[in-house]
Amino acid sequence: MTDQGTRRPTRQRAALADELAGAAEFRSAQDIHASLTASGTRVGLATVYRNLQAMATDGEVDVIRTGDGESVYRACATAQHHHHVVCRVCGHTVEVTGDAVERWADAVAAEHGFSEVRHTLEIDGLCADCAAR
Amino acid sequence: MTDQGTRRPTRQRAALADELAGAAEFRSAQDIHASLTASGTRVGLATVYRNLQAMATDGEVDVIRTGDGESVYRACATAQHHHHVVCRVCGHTVEVTGDAVERWADAVAAEHGFSEVRHTLEIDGLCADCAAR
């Protein structure tokens, strides 16, 4: 279950984990790096990138690609497969699951002869607060 | 009805449309540019990029972002909303639709107070041919 191998705990990694734990939205590596720097925590940008992708492959954080091609990261509540509904304005994010969708994706792919099926699904809209504004 | 505004017809745009019409898989701008160049059709790379995104906003082609962050384009059979099942090995692509998924996405977002909901969904796997190989 998410074996993180021989990775050593470092001050930088801890700071990064903290930063992620306190954020409800998806954030870019550069954004996170800027926050750490602003709060006085000196961490190299390359280190932020490296650790984020290590955490991503270990399933500790979720990654999604924004429309303009940058990767954004988030420490989700659950490690299990799920999807996100993200507010286009403020970034507010909620995690959702649905067996129906999972089955549909597998079924429709199988109907066309595909195997080892995977999928990506992201939902976005205007959250209640932003719509009210 | 996808108004393409005041766009003027050009030799380059026509060549690009031809190239896309003859392809069943999603292809990158650079790939398309290389093909055009190889076949003796001189077109600037910037022009390929510009026209592809113009065609994309006009709904003439579909765009998806690959895992390594490049945009790939395809002239799909239908202009209506649909999704794709793409073979991870050969790129073979089939278009699929499913009301159930569309409704689920809207419903789950609405449950959390979101409005003006949109979604992206891509499915990938191994096509029958590649699995048999």
Added chain:
DNA sequence: TCAATAATGAGAACCGTTGTCAAACGGAGG
């Protein structure tokens, strides 16, 4: 045909990300 305007192309610029490599660090053994 002629001016007005849109499209093109070559190359530079951009920007998120990854590679480089010497210095700093953490951990197991002594």
Added chain:
DNA sequence: CCTCCGTTTGACAACGGTTCTCATTATTGA
């Protein structure tokens, strides 16, 4: 506690896809 060695870090260069610039060329409508 000290040393040794593989891991991690960080400053900076390099990379790759995409976008910008702007002078030149093509299209349109009169």
